[in-house]
Amino acid sequence: MESVLLPTLEPAADHGRIARTTVEPPAAAAIAAGADPIIQVRSVVRDFGAVRAVDGVDLTVHSGELFGLIGHNGAGKSTLFRMMLGLLAPSSGEIEIDGCRSSARNFRNVRRRIGFLPENVVLYDNLSALETLQFFARLKGVPANACAPLLERVGLEGCGRRRVREFSKGMRQRLGFAQAMLGDPRLLFLDEPTSGLDPEAIRHFYATLRELRADGVTVVLSSHILAEIQERVDRLAVIARGRVQAVGSVSELRDRADLPIRFEVRVATQHFAAIRDALGHLPVLSIEARGRHVAVQCRKDAKLAVIAALARLGDHIEDISVREPSLEDVFFGISE
Amino acid sequence: MMLEPGQITAIAGKEFRDRIRNRWVLAVALVFTAFALVIAYFGAAQQGTVGFASIEVTIASLVSLVIYLIPLIALILGFDAIVGERERGSLDLLLSMPITRLELLLGKYLGLAAALALSTVAGFGLVGMVLLTGFDFNALFHYAGFVLSSVLLGMSFLSMAVAVSVFAVDRTRASGLAIALWFFFVLVFDLLLLGALVATGGHAGGEIFPWLMLANPADVFRVLNVFSLDEVRSLYGLSTVFPDGLAAPWKLALVMVLWIAVPLGIAARRFGR
Numbered sequence: 001m002e003s004v005l006l007p008t009l010e011p012a013a014d015h016g017r018i019a020r021t022t023v024e025p026p027a028a029a030a031i032a033a034g035a036d037p038i039i040q041v042r043s044v045v046r047d048f049g050a051v052r053a054v055d056g057v058d059l060t061v062h063s064g065e066l067f068g069l070i071g072h073n074g075a076g077k078s079t080l081f082r083m084m085l086g087l088l089a090p091s092s093g094e095i096e097i098d099g100c101r102s103s104a105r106n107f108r109n110v111r112r113r114i115g116f117l118p119e120n121v122v123l124y125d126n127l128s129a130l131e132t133l134q135f136f137a138r139l140k141g142v143p144a145n146a147c148a149p150l151l152e153r154v155g156l157e158g159c160g161r162r163r164v165r166e167f168s169k170g171m172r173q174r175l176g177f178a179q180a181m182l183g184d185p186r187l188l189f190l191d192e193p194t195s196g197l198d199p200e201a202i203r204h205f206y207a208t209l210r211e212l213r214a215d216g217v218t219v220v221l222s223s224h225i226l227a228e229i230q231e232r233v234d235r236l237a238v239i240a241r242g243r244v245q246a247v248g249s250v251s252e253l254r255d256r257a258d259l260p261i262r263f264e265v266r267v268a269t270q271h272f273a274a275i276r277d278a279l280g281h282l283p284v285l286s287i288e289a290r291g292r293h294v295a296v297q298c299r300k301d302a303k304l305a306v307i308a309a310l311a312r313l314g315d316h317i318e319d320i321s322v323r324e325p326s327l328e329d330v331f332f333g334i335s336e
Numbered sequence: 337m338m339l340e341p342g343q344i345t346a347i348a349g350k351e352f353r354d355r356i357r358n359r360w361v362l363a364v365a366l367v368f369t370a371f372a373l374v375i376a377y378f379g380a381a382q383q384g385t386v387g388f389a390s391i392e393v394t395i396a397s398l399v400s401l402v403i404y405l406i407p408l409i410a411l412i413l414g415f416d417a418i419v420g421e422r423e424r425g426s427l428d429l430l431l432s433m434p435i436t437r438l439e440l441l442l443g444k445y446l447g448l449a450a451a452l453a454l455s456t457v458a459g460f461g462l463v464g465m466v467l468l469t470g471f472d473f474n475a476l477f478h479y480a481g482f483v484l485s486s487v488l489l490g491m492s493f494l495s496m497a498v499a500v501s502v503f504a505v506d507r508t509r510a511s512g513l514a515i516a517l518w519f520f521f522v523l524v525f526d527l528l529l530l531g532a533l534v535a536t537g538g539h540a541g542g543e544i545f546p547w548l549m550l551a552n553p554a555d556v557f558r559v560l561n562v563f564s565l566d567e568v569r570s571l572y573g574l575s576t577v578f579p580d581g582l583a584a585p586w587k588l589a590l591v592m593v594l595w596i597a598v599p600l601g602i603a604a605r606r607f608g609r
Contacts, residue, residue: 085432089609108434116432122425126354138346139433179429 038063038187038218039084044093046079046242053079055242056093061220066213068229068236069222076242077222078119081191084220085116098187112140115185119192119222121176123164129175130160133182142183150178155204169196177205181212188212190221194228206232226328259325260285261303263296265310266319274316278309292318339442343435347443348450355413355451361458364409368459375401376467391475394467395482398460399561402486403554406456407493408518413452414497415514417444418607419504437608445498445600452490457483481585485560485592492553492595493521499603525552546582553595560588 039061046054054076061067069077082088084095086102095102100110123132133147151160154174164172173196180188194202209219209232223229229236230250237247246253265275272289275296279287282305285297298306303322310320355361376394377387418441421427430440460483468476496517504510529548549555563583582588 082428085428087428087431108436111432111434114432116429118425118428118432120425121429123429124350124426126358135346135350136429136433139343139430139435141342141434176429 036063037061038065038098039220040096041080041084042094042096044080044083044090044095046076046083046088047091053242054083054090057239057242057244059237059244059247061218063218064213064216065218066209066232066234067218067220068233069220069239070224070226070229070236071222071239072224075239077239078191079242080239081116081118081189081220081222085114085189086111112183113186115180115182115188117173117176117180117188117190117193120195121172121179123172123175123179125165126163128161128163129156129167132164132175133178136179137182140183146182147178150181151175153181153208154178155201170198170201173197174201174205177208186217188217188219188221190219192223193221194223194225202228227326254325257325257329258300259329260297261300261325262323263298263306263310264321264323265294265296265317267292267294268316268318274313275310278313279306282306282309339436339439343433343439344443344446347435347440348447351444351447352450355448360413361451361455364452364455365459365462368405368456369462371401371405372398372460372463373466376463391467391478395478395561398482399558402489403558404522406486406490407522407554410452410490410493411497411500411514411518414445414448414494415500415504415510416507417448417498417501419501419507419510423507438604441498441502441600441604441607445494448498449491449494452494453487456487456490460486482561485557485589488589488592488596489553489557492592492599493517495596495599495603499599499606502603502607521552521554526555550582550591553592556588556591556595559583560585560592 037060039059041057041059044054044057045052057076057080059080069080071077079088083090084097084102086095086097086107089103097107097110098113100107124135127135129151130147133150134144137144137147148160151157154177156171156174156178159167159171164175167175173193177190177193180190194205197205209221212219221229221233233250235247235249236253238245238253246256248256267275269292272294275294276287279296283299283302284306285299286295288295296306296310307320307322310317375397416423418427421430431437464479464483468479497514500510500513500517504513529545533545549559
């Protein structure tokens with residue numbers, strides 16, 4: 001399973017790219033060219049009693065990057081966030097944020113430039129939205145008049161005087177995001193930032209992220225929904241069982257995972273044998289027949305050959321549909 | 337480590353305002369007022385009279401009230417200071433701010449202490465105004481001493497409560513631990529002391545007896561208030577066990593301050609890890 005991820009894997013042959021529509025974010029190239037690292041995680045391990053929550057993570061996030069951490073609940077993402085914020089000390093290894101060790105005494109100065117939105121953010125029910133921001137603004141040394149514009153930015157204008165108690169999950173999440181943006185941080189840690197948001201709010205959230213990124217803010221966000229962040233992050237790391245299983249841009253991950261392509265063929269009559277004969281000499285992975293439906297799986301580099309062979313069967317075939325591995329497949333292929 | 341006073345007051349301010357806004361301060365002040373008035377009026381009932389007695393007897397009665405009530409209120413006020421934030425899930429966000437753990441702990445303590453001090457001073461101050469209309473300066477001095485020592489008593493138990501809130505793994509256990517502390521210091525401690533004294537026929541431990549009393553802030557509070565009142569000292573039989581030298585108010589006050597600083601220091605050490 002992990003062997004498919006070995007870096008020695010060569011890039012897929014060109015014909016494998018035909019169906020690809022993924023657009024590589026423009027900044028990725030610049031980052032790969034060697035922008036300065038703002039986060040460096042080196043061989044970090046964290047144990048909770050007998051449980052190893054984070055198991056030897058190495059990670060580098062570059063300045064200005066929009067970086068995603070993808071993984072199931074309990075994969076170790078939140079523990080990693082807590083360690084990067086210096087809330088939790090690694091059992092071994094070290095983390096450097098903006099050139100400062102997270103265990104250093106002066107790390108509080110780094111925190112002034114960090115915004116954090118915890119998973120399932122809990123705020124104070126008895127405070128109003130504005131009071132909540134003002135409380136955190138004071139702790140961050142941000143003037144109180146910076147609070148009202150932030151409420152507007154997350155779409156909570158007009159709710160400033162309402163108590164957080166009355167807020168829906170989505171509104172709390174937005175208020176938490178406003179809190180994270182207090183003081184124009186250079187670095188944002190967002191743990192499952194879109195949980196509880198409706199689709200419109202999610203779009204609004206990512207629009208704000210794009211603005212922040214344009215301003216040069218580095219953003220690390222986590223999610224367990226790959227489909228949501230796939231087109232929005234520059235790079236991502238797949239985390240499972242406390243380890244980084246793969247890291248790279250979405251298209252790099254897809255190439256590296258090299259998952260099979262699946263053909264669903266509907267045949268005119270019971271011509272299963274003809275199909276098997278036609279594909280027999282090709283490197284297909286499996287052929288399964290179920291009534292008039294035949295499923296064929298092959299590696300990406302055999303894709304065109306399979307299509308050509310099927311096309312030669314002409315009238316025997318009513319329809320062909322091609323199913324590219326989805327990013328969820330890639331994700332599950334990597335993380336399981 | 338450098339402490340930033342601004343961060344401490346930001347936390348303390350929030351804790352204090354929270355207790356004002358949810359009327360905690362008002363409620364506790366009223367409880368103190370009501371109880372104190374009743375006790376001041378009926379305090380001498382055991383002697384067969386009712387009505388407002390001399391300030392010394394009144395203070396002695398109030399001391400018995402305060403010794404039960406203030407530790408309980410302080411423990412309830414502070415037992416979830418840290419563990420409550422942790423359990424609700426808001427501790428990580430707080431600690432992600434440019435604040436140190438020590439500043440957070442001190443801010444929490446000072447904010448809660450201010451709320452408790454305000455309700456103590458307001459509650460007993462109100463009673464004082466009723467009681468002291470006809471009394472002299474000496475009475476005022478004693479009463480002020482009583483109120484001040486009540487504040488100190490509250491702060492020492494609040495300090496223990498905050499320590500509990502750091503050590504306990506969840507709120508339920510923290511509340512259990514807080515109640516256990518109250519039982520131990522308010523109900524059990526004196527009984528053990530007295531039991532030990534009686535069991536040994538008063539021979540053993542006579543000299544360390546007063547020192548042992550210093551190991552309980554409730555007892556320190558009692559000695560602090562009762563020892564200076566000639567009228568009631570004999571009533572408590574304190575003069576027989578407690579040496580004059582140790583009973584100097586400033587020494588006892590110092591012990592109270594230690595009872596504030598030590599639990600808080602232990603809590604800070606643990607919380608700071």
